[in-house]
Amino acid sequence: MGPLRLALLLALVSQHAFGDITVYHAQRPMTTGVNSAGVPSHTGLPAYDPTTLNPPPIPADVMKTIPVNLLNSGTVGMSIKQKGSFMGFSIEMSVTNQVLGKNSSLIQVPFLNLMANIQQRAGSVMVRVGGNTQESAKLVDSLPNGRILMKDLQNVTGTTQTPPLDYTTDMLYLMRNVSSFVNVHWFLGIPWFVTKPFDTAIVTASDLILGDYLLGLQASNEPDMYVLHQHRPQNYGPFDYLGEFSDFLGQVAATNADPTGRATKNLIGPNIATFAWTLEQVWDTGFVDTYNANLAYLAAEKYPDQNCEARFGDPAKGVKPQEVLQNYLMHSRHKELLGQYLNTTMYLQTKNKPFLMFETNTASCGGFLGISDAFVSALWGIDYALQMAHSNFSGAMFHLGGQSVYYNPFTAPPTNESSFHGWTIGPIYYSALIMAEALGPSNNSQVLDLPIQGLSDSTPVYAIYENGVPKRVAIVNYVNDPSHTNDISVVISLGNQDGTKTTPASVKVKYLAAASVVQKGNITWAGQTFGGNFESDGRPMGTEDIKTVTCDGNAKTCTVVVPAPGFALVFLSDDAMTEDKGLPSKTFATTAKTKFRNTVTIDPAVLATSNGNKFSDHELAGTSKPPSAAPRTAGVSIAVVSMFVGAVVALLGRAL
Ligand SMILES: *[C@@H]1O[C@H](CO)[C@@H](O)[C@H](O)[C@H]1NC(C)=O
Ligand SMILES: *[C@@H]1O[C@H](CO)[C@@H](O)[C@H](O)[C@H]1NC(C)=O
Ligand SMILES: *[C@@H]1O[C@H](CO)[C@@H](O)[C@H](O)[C@H]1NC(C)=O
Ligand SMILES: *[C@@H]1O[C@H](CO)[C@@H](O)[C@H](O)[C@H]1NC(C)=O
Ligand SMILES: *[C@@H]1O[C@H](CO)[C@@H](O)[C@H](O)[C@H]1NC(C)=O
Ligand SMILES: *[C@@H]1O[C@H](CO)[C@@H](O)[C@H](O)[C@H]1NC(C)=O
Ligand SMILES: *[C@@H]1O[C@H](CO)[C@@H](O)[C@H](O)[C@H]1NC(C)=O
Numbered sequence: 001m002g003p004l005r006l007a008l009l010l011a012l013v014s015q016h017a018f019g020d021i022t023v024y025h026a027q028r029p030m031t032t033g034v035n036s037a038g039v040p041s042h043t044g045l046p047a048y049d050p051t052t053l054n055p056p057p058i059p060a061d062v063m064k065t066i067p068v069n070l071l072n073s074g075t076v077g078m079s080i081k082q083k084g085s086f087m088g089f090s091i092e093m094s095v096t097n098q099v100l101g102k103n104s105s106l107i108q109v110p111f112l113n114l115m116a117n118i119q120q121r122a123g124s125v126m127v128r129v130g131g132n133t134q135e136s137a138k139l140v141d142s143l144p145n146g147r148i149l150m151k152d153l154q155n156v157t158g159t160t161q162t163p164p165l166d167y168t169t170d171m172l173y174l175m176r177n178v179s180s181f182v183n184v185h186w187f188l189g190i191p192w193f194v195t196k197p198f199d200t201a202i203v204t205a206s207d208l209i210l211g212d213y214l215l216g217l218q219a220s221n222e223p224d225m226y227v228l229h230q231h232r233p234q235n236y237g238p239f240d241y242l243g244e245f246s247d248f249l250g251q252v253a254a255t256n257a258d259p260t261g262r263a264t265k266n267l268i269g270p271n272i273a274t275f276a277w278t279l280e281q282v283w284d285t286g287f288v289d290t291y292n293a294n295l296a297y298l299a300a301e302k303y304p305d306q307n308c309e310a311r312f313g314d315p316a317k318g319v320k321p322q323e324v325l326q327n328y329l330m331h332s333r334h335k336e337l338l339g340q341y342l343n344t345t346m347y348l349q350t351k352n353k354p355f356l357m358f359e360t361n362t363a364s365c366g367g368f369l370g371i372s373d374a375f376v377s378a379l380w381g382i383d384y385a386l387q388m389a390h391s392n393f394s395g396a397m398f399h400l401g402g403q404s405v406y407y408n409p410f411t412a413p414p415t416n417e418s419s420f421h422g423w424t425i426g427p428i429y430y431s432a433l434i435m436a437e438a439l440g441p442s443n444n445s446q447v448l449d450l451p452i453q454g455l456s457d458s459t460p461v462y463a464i465y466e467n468g469v470p471k472r473v474a475i476v477n478y479v480n481d482p483s484h485t486n487d488i489s490v491v492i493s494l495g496n497q498d499g500t501k502t503t504p505a506s507v508k509v510k511y512l513a514a515a516s517v518v519q520k521g522n523i524t525w526a527g528q529t530f531g532g533n534f535e536s537d538g539r540p541m542g543t544e545d546i547k548t549v550t551c552d553g554n555a556k557t558c559t560v561v562v563p564a565p566g567f568a569l570v571f572l573s574d575d576a577m578t579e580d581k582g583l584p585s586k587t588f589a590t591t592a593k594t595k596f597r598n599t600v601t602i603d604p605a606v607l608a609t610s611n612g613n614k615f616s617d618h619e620l621a622g623t624s625k626p627p628s629a630a631p632r633t634a635g636v637s638i639a640v641v642s643m644f645v646g647a648v649v650a651l652l653g654r655a656l
């Protein structure tokens, strides 16, 4: 890439936040954390950089007592019906072997646990394996040393310096094997850079191996950026994409690449970044009607900001995280960003097609140090996810890469440290977990961003309804105020349209908490945490703490205080509690193993099924014993401790 081209790319990029790119070469190391004196303070991998920002100033206009009067029927403006699995994850294809497992028989137990937490609340989890690396991915018969994927570093191409990726069918078996432990359903993508002919190997293989666990295949990834990245000539537009879709279907039919006929009924388009094209331009080609029988979902990809200039261009011109921190703490900005999709989500309802945000996160090109890895993004992630649900998206996926980015919902330790380090759980994993709990497993939840008169931009309030009846209230307080003057009191009442009140005697509340919006690690959800860097095995730690708020019987109101900063999920009745209403834990007869295999005797399936202090409620691996006969939590804690101790001892032994 010439300097001119880079300048052009960056000029364009600085005006449009676009879909993510993962870069492998020539990237400026992101190890540029500086302390307040401007001295570099971190020389390790970016994902673990402890640099924090200064909290933003306190806004002046905060409405501190917020009336929330909910009706049991007749509410207008609610979203379409949503599933608890609304918020899923998008894993850059090239890091699949770090995140899911080394191969189909060495599955990462922390990943299973992280997915099990969501499935317990939502019933299932959506995971996409793809991103830029899907475009040049090639299915090969075998790779050296039994690897499931490998980057071809000799053949790096394009502005993002993405190397072609070779993978074997064992990557697909790994995904399929994950689904036999936890109810994960998958998205993959078809390489679309080369169209004459298309490489359809993934179509045939993924349908064969994943079967019903394959939700859909992306037909291209961000085609409206192909011209910029020199994959198409200058005049390439939505009609050309329409034609390629047709060519693809023709080739699949001619070569019998989809023998079951399932894959070509489950395609996803146009997956644009709304960078060079609008969605309306694509709809205006007749895309949805033309391929009605082939399209399972329509999708787009969007990040609110970008860190590309800082990473590939002139760092002096790059976005300064401190300067954009407050953008993430303003509800109206998230609403405005998603406003551009409302025409599309109304249009697609008339076509009976779900619309997905296929890839998103705090900022493309790895996110921002001090924002993407701090409490601010957990609050942003909840508001953004609820706003997407309110805006009639049908799902969204938080993107994650390797250890060289800031924004991961979860990060596996570097391979050379995986035998003694645990995983690092990022703030937006909490957002996804809470979203699963806020929507629950009914497939029937409707979200409404409550239009409350005089509400400040720092304190969005959402109600979640089932069959028109309010079930849960979600409240974000973005204000960072150590004095607690800006803690807010949300005064909730329930009633019928005729004015009679049905406010309950008490409500249950779960809080997401941290001391400040810039805090890293140690976030708690109802008192439980996934800890700090390298501290997690994917299960929440600590004792769950659910608050009961007694309501005022005379005023018929329940007052819930939300700290500044913080988030509260209010359960308006006991049947509104969703934590254990997803898919029940399964009994696993097989073993999933990680690098710990040489040093532990724990059955890893125990880890996969257990969940903090709820562990003793579930059946255990390979036994089918009734819950009462199951070992207690303490047994597992000991097993986990000995696992880590054992691993460290083994490592030291080797080092000595
Ligand atoms: C996975 O890797 C392990 C260790 O390298 C190996 O023993 C095992 O045979 C591999 N499994 C498959 C299915 O390739
Ligand atoms: C680079 O890719 C080309 C085309 O796929 C291939 O012929 C060539 O062998 C590759 N080079 C290396 C060094 O792998
Ligand atoms: C995982 O996939 C392999 C195919 O490579 C299969 O033989 C094996 O039984 C699967 N393991 C589990 C635990 O499902
Ligand atoms: C909304 O979408 C329809 C269908 O693509 C299009 O015709 C119309 O112009 C769009 N309206 C706006 C305001 O973008
Ligand atoms: C979502 O769809 C519902 C049902 O069509 C509609 O009433 C509501 O206004 C839509 N919400 C937004 C924000 O467009
Ligand atoms: C593992 O690799 C990373 C990145 O190359 C390096 O920073 C770290 O020191 C290595 N750890 C060990 C224990 O060698
Ligand atoms: C929700 O939908 C999923 C399919 O997406 C289905 O498997 C599940 O049974 C449904 N749950 C309920 C409660 O209907």
Ligand SMILES: *[C@@H]1O[C@H](CO)[C@@H](O)[C@H](O)[C@H]1NC(C)=O
Binding pocket: 520, 521, 522, 532
């Ligand atoms: C997180 O909590 C642990 C245990 O309480 C403590 O040792 C650690 O310093 C805390 N880390 C941060 C970043 O607050």
